[in-house]
Amino acid sequence: MYQQVARVRHDGGMSRQPKYRQVADALRREIDNGTHPPGARLPSESELSERFEASRNTVRSGLGLLVSQGLVTSSQGLGYEVAKHEVFELNASRFENLNFEQNGDAYSTDVTNAGRRPHQTFRVEILPAPAAVAERLKAEPESRTVLRFCHRFVDDTPWSTQATYYPSWLIDEAPRLAEPGDIEEGTTRYLADRGIEQVGYFDEISTRMPTPDEARLLEVGAGVPVLLWMRTGYSAERPIRCTITTLRGDLNRMNYEIGDQSARGEGAPR
Amino acid sequence: MYQQVARVRHDGGMSRQPKYRQVADALRREIDNGTHPPGARLPSESELSERFEASRNTVRSGLGLLVSQGLVTSSQGLGYEVAKHEVFELNASRFENLNFEQNGDAYSTDVTNAGRRPHQTFRVEILPAPAAVAERLKAEPESRTVLRFCHRFVDDTPWSTQATYYPSWLIDEAPRLAEPGDIEEGTTRYLADRGIEQVGYFDEISTRMPTPDEARLLEVGAGVPVLLWMRTGYSAERPIRCTITTLRGDLNRMNYEIGDQSARGEGAPR
DNA sequence: TAGTGGTCTAGACCACCTC
DNA sequence: AGGTGGTCTAGACCACTAC
Structure with a gap:
């Protein structure tokens, strides 16, 4: 035997x-x-x-x-x-993308233009800042933050999750951030209208295998890593938000345009 | 039984x-x-x-x-x-990093400052452009390119590989690119001295599980994805180089500073 | 030499999908 | 019902490391 x-x-x-x-x-x-x-x-x-x-x-x-x-x-x-993969490009350096809600719109537009059907669920929570977020927002660990969370799909395929944290001091100046509904004009414009302008951001990008939670939300099988994209936005004085985007690694590619791009042309790398 | x-x-x-x-x-x-x-x-x-x-x-x-x-x-x-991971930060948006060789130096400096021992092997090849590279260099597929390849270690742990491709027309204007030795002053300065100035670049970032070749070069076990970083550099007229960096996902994190960073401060996220 | 993980087998039963 | 992958077992031997 x-x-x-x-x-x-x-x-x-x-x-x-x-x-x-x-x-x-x-x-x-x-x-x-x-x-x-x-x-x-x-x-x-x-x-x-x-x-x-x-x-x-x-x-x-x-x-x-x-x-x-x-x-x-x-x-x-x-x-x-x-496996067959159709990779979506995500431009992380265009100014429009400074705007979280508009970023969402850009995403919807891109997806629709590609002949696919976008879909997203949205929720707002108030919770203590995770350590990594508190550090980036220069806030006390465990201090209250507003989380605006977005779960994105393309043709019912989970694509990415996006979690934006706002520090509690900001809520006093921009209370609608803590309300569950959409902010029509976009959060960045809403904030700008209240005198809080995002003048720069700091992006951090890493990769790893998904946690069980992420695997569930993104429905990734074994063998597909996630791209982690953490963006901290700043006014002239201090950090105003921290956005953590978790992207399915098999479906997404990020890009940055830095400096003069005039020689890149239109038929640029897809 | x-x-x-x-x-x-x-x-x-x-x-x-x-x-x-x-x-x-x-x-x-x-x-x-x-x-x-x-x-x-x-x-x-x-x-x-x-x-x-x-x-x-x-x-x-x-x-x-x-x-x-x-x-x-x-x-x-x-x-x-x-597993225990010590992540290295890699700033991808600082102007210094436009310079490939200097980037290498920056890497060596960073590693030394961290009390670790950097090491790299280097080689130069002339070969037909891979499809992805030809596309980005706006060159004919299979056209000749110079490849300057770098395999980096920290304390004898493989860390990343970096492959920079230069289009053949550039070699005529900057022949030392095709010679095996280091270029002391850095390739970017060498090119600038010959009137070829890199004024911008386009970065693309993706992740996936390593190919068997990459797993061998980077000595990654199962369960560790790689970060793929592709940078296409442009003069005012046309693409002048394409650099493909393969980073061990468990050991590296990339970042970009965009816009006004004055509020980020020094004790910024490690 | 003893203990650890690495490879391989043969076989059982289960859960799911298609016809 | 029949085929496919998913889970699990018991047991064999190999390769590497430490002592």
Whole structure:
């Protein structure tokens, strides 16, 4: 029953990949060279098991590698499918994007222009500042902040979440921030009208695998990292907001235009 | 021998996590709350197997989840260890960083200031432009480009790779770009001295799991994504370079300073 | 040499989807 | 009903590390 006793090396001592890696590498090559185009179904585990003369579990290990690299997805009862990605560009340096609500609009417009259907849910909360936010807002840890939270979809696919925190002192000057409804004219304009103008921002970008919570909200499978984008906005005197955007790494790309872009032209990199 | 027959649900029909997820969740909680601090060894597979009344393979599946989320690492003969990360900040918007070679110096300086030992290997190649690069340099696909490639380490830990492509027309005006040695004064100054001034750049940032090649160069285990940073630099007339930086996602964070930063102060977010 | 993780197998049963 | 992936087990042997 246990065949390990009979296992031998046929490679004359050459260092060799374990079998599950061979399976993964072979399938990866076939995906790269178009044998299995994006969206195609892969052969079933039992077929692959025969083809590679490996147990089903070994084949599963190999497939698991590909899944964890975001190359294929799997679903029960259906099989394995080659992942296909349509990346959305997100311009992070245009002045318009200083405006959170308008940013949302820009997002809706972009998505609609791409022939897709945008959708978002929105809520407002008052809660103690998370440590990272308090630090950036130069506020006391645990001090009260208003959170305006946005969960964005494209064609019912979760795309990103955006959490903007405002310090409590700002609420006194701009009370509508703490009210649940949309702010028609956009929060930035609303703030500007009250004499609070955002003159600059500081962006921080990092990546990691999603936490279980994020995986749930963004419905990302194993093997898809998230892009974390943290923007702290400043008036001339002090920080006025901190926006944390969590983007599905497989669906988003950010860009910044710095300096003179006149030579970039229109047919610029999509 | 096979106990599945005897397996029953004790949850009265409530939806329940599979056992390997319970293992992962329990360990994740213990890591989060400090029971297993960064750098600590986790109990061995057999100990966990007893504790959770699960087979070794099931425990392995759970640990595999944590590894694939970058929370723990494993090594043969040693055991599982809680990952500890020290993130390096990378300022992508300061003018100095327009200068590739000087960027390298800035990196060396930063690393040295942090009490770590920087190290890099460097090579120059002439090769056809990859499609993405040709597009950004507005050059014919497959047209000749000079690649200046840099592999960076901190304390012998691979940190990032940086590949800068220059279009062939530039080589005629700045032949030293194609020579293997360092350019003492920095490539940007060298180019500026020859009348080619970089007046702006376009940055694109994305994330994904590393390819096998990248995993090898950066020595990242499963569960660590890479940050991809593509910078296209322009003179007033046309693109002059395209730099692709691949950063270990667990060790790097990028930032951009846009607009007036006077309110950010010095004790700014680390 | 003992203990750790790494690979692999054979087989059982479950949950989901399609027909 | 039949096929697909998902979970789980028990056990074998290998490779690496520490002592």
